[in-house]
Amino acid sequence: MKVAVIGAGVAGLSAALNFAGAGHAVTVYEASNRPGGLASGFKDPTWDWELERFYHHWFATDTDIINLIDEIGQREKLFFPTPVTSIYIDGTIYPATPLWKNLFLPISLISKIRYALSGVYLRFTKNWQALEKVTAHDWIVKMMGQEVYRVVWEPLLIGKFGKYHQEVNMAWMWARLHKRSVKLGYFEGGFQAFNQALCDYVGNLGADIKFNTPVQKITSQADQTLMVQTPDGMQTFNRVLSTTSPGLLRKLVTQLPANYLARLQNLKSMGAVVLILALKHRLTQGHYWINLPKSGELPFLALVEHTHYISPEHYAGDHIIYCGDYLEPDHPYFSMSQAELLNLFLPALTKFNPEFRPDWVRTSWLFRETYAQPVPPVNHSANIPPLATPLPGLYWASMSQVYPWDRGTNYAVEIGRRVARLMMQDYKK
Numbered sequence: 326m327k328v329a330v331i332g333a334g335v336a337g338l339s340a341a342l343n344f345a346g347a348g349h350a351v352t353v354y355e356a357s358n359r360p361g362g363l364a365s366g367f368k369d370p371t372w373d374w375e376l377e378r379f380y381h382h383w384f385a386t387d388t389d390i391i392n393l394i395d396e397i398g399q400r401e402k403l404f405f406p407t408p409v410t411s412i413y414i415d416g417t418i419y420p421a422t423p424l425w426k427n428l429f430l431p432i433s434l435i436s437k438i439r440y441a442l443s444g445v446y447l448r449f450t451k452n453w454q455a456l457e458k459v460t461a462h463d464w465i466v467k468m469m470g471q472e473v474y475r476v477v478w479e480p481l482l483i484g485k486f487g488k489y490h491q492e493v494n495m496a497w498m499w500a501r502l503h504k505r506s507v508k509l510g511y512f513e514g515g516f517q518a519f520n521q522a523l524c525d526y527v528g529n530l531g532a533d534i535k536f537n538t539p540v541q542k543i544t545s546q547a548d549q550t551l552m553v554q555t556p557d558g559m560q561t562f563n564r565v566l567s568t569t570s571p572g573l574l575r576k577l578v579t580q581l582p583a584n585y586l587a588r589l590q591n592l593k594s595m596g597a598v599v600l601i602l603a604l605k606h607r608l609t610q611g612h613y614w615i616n617l618p619k620s621g622e623l624p625f626l627a628l629v630e631h632t633h634y635i636s637p638e639h640y641a642g643d644h645i646i647y648c649g650d651y652l653e654p655d656h657p658y659f660s661m662s663q664a665e666l667l668n669l670f671l672p673a674l675t676k677f678n679p680e681f682r683p684d685w686v687r688t689s690w691l692f693r694e695t696y697a698q699p700v701p702p703v704n705h706s707a708n709i710p711p712l713a714t715p716l717p718g719l720y721w722a723s724m725s726q727v728y729p730w731d732r733g734t735n736y737a738v739e740i741g742r743r744v745a746r747l748m749m750q751d752y753k754k
């Protein structure tokens with residue numbers, strides 16, 4: 326089989342590993358100049374390690390990616406610190422890990438009891454199908470109460486899903502709680518070092534990985550082969566796998582039937598905007614991740630002090646802060662300049678440390694992606710398009726098909742390898 330994979334993100338590379346490992350001729354086309362997609366990194370010239378453009382960690386339950394790391398001979402590079410995740414409530418930061426710290430949240434005793442009992446239920450039930458029939462908002466308000474919803478969960482839901490926060494189903498929340506671990510995994514050298522190791526491994530198996538080569542069009546031909554067009558010309562394949570967003574798939578393949586195109590259009594998602602600061606001093610007292618409320622008080626919804634997770638020694642002593650938000654692609658943050666966002670965000674940092682001054686900022690970076698977080702509404706399992714598209718030979722595997730789990734590199738590995746197995750089986754028929 327001659328197969329093309331569009332995208333050298335974690336899903337595309339994982340699929341390519343299976344294809345090349347089984348002896349198929351695989352070409353991976355990647356628009357950017359490096360592997361890793363949303364999980365890719367960048368490096369300040371003074372640093373030893375690369376840093377993710379968007380904050381990243383693994384859970385101890387992420388077995389697909391942990392097994393893959395083993396398989397490519399990189400297990401000794403994986404390590405699991407135990408950083409502190411917290412919630413900002415009315416000007417105070419409350420640690421929420423380890424779990425018993427939730428007992429100290431500023432909510433009534435009855436709310437604490439309802440929160441704990443519902444949390445235990447969610448941790449142990451496996452019946453997510455029942456939970457996808459109801460919104461997270463309705464389930465949490467009913468079972469845990471209005472106060473727990475407002476203080477603990479509403480900030481998280483608004484932070485991730487903006488105007489869709491009351492539409493997200495409870496299976497999504499269940500999956501998050503079910504898979505969460507207190508220890509969070511990281512890779513020596515950063516996620517980019519993992520992406521590169523995976524890319525090298527796949528290349529050594531014989532895959533041809535072409536960077537700076539955006540696919541412009543995919544066309545089905547009369548003899549059932551597929552033509553892939555890039556700025557370098559046209560190539561013909563027996564099978565093509567796209568790992569792009571639903572929006573890009575619609576643009577690349579105009580021959581898809583109208584009802585399928587409409588299905589793709591119905592898949593909702595949020596974009597992400599992240600301003601990264603390299604500070605000369607630490608900002609918070611040991612908090613890795615702080616969920617923030619949407620109150621108008623703060624101009625972003627997550628504050629991540631990466632160097633309370635991974636030591637600043639790998640970043641030439643810089644203290645690294647992500648100010649992040651999930652937003653719709655037409656939000657002003659997607660068109661504002663970095664200087665404008667700095668002006669907006671920096672004054673808010675005094676809320677986390679009154680001594681903070683703008684001259685603490687050594688340098689900063691801005692990263693934005695319009696496709697960053699799929700939105701799963703009620704009964705979402707019925708909306709998800711299958712991996713085989715209606716166009717013969719064309720397959721699609723993306724974050725929008727990861728469910729009920731929240732998207733993540735672990736599930737990119739799982740879906741990438743699953744679609745590769747399916748494509749190889751179908752080809753034999």
Ligand SMILES: Cc1cc2nc3c(=O)[nH]c(=O)nc-3n(C[C@H](O)[C@H](O)[C@H](O)COP(=O)(O)OP(=O)(O)OC[C@H]3O[C@@H](n4cnc5c(N)ncnc54)[C@H](O)[C@@H]3O)c2cc1C
Nearest residue numbers: 332334335336356362363379381382539540697733734737
């Ligand atoms: C803010 C944020 C935080 C996250 N945090 C975590 C986390 O903590 N842990 C975790 O595991 N995951 C996290 N994720 C999710 C994780 O990054 C993704 O689930 C995963 O990287 C998706 O991989 P993918 O291969 O499916 O897609 P992508 O990474 O999007 O890969 C698609 C690839 O296709 C390429 N491409 C696009 N168009 C073309 C074209 N026309 N031609 C050729 N190539 C093209 C892109 O450049 C990209 O490399 C986070 C994501 C975001 C945005």
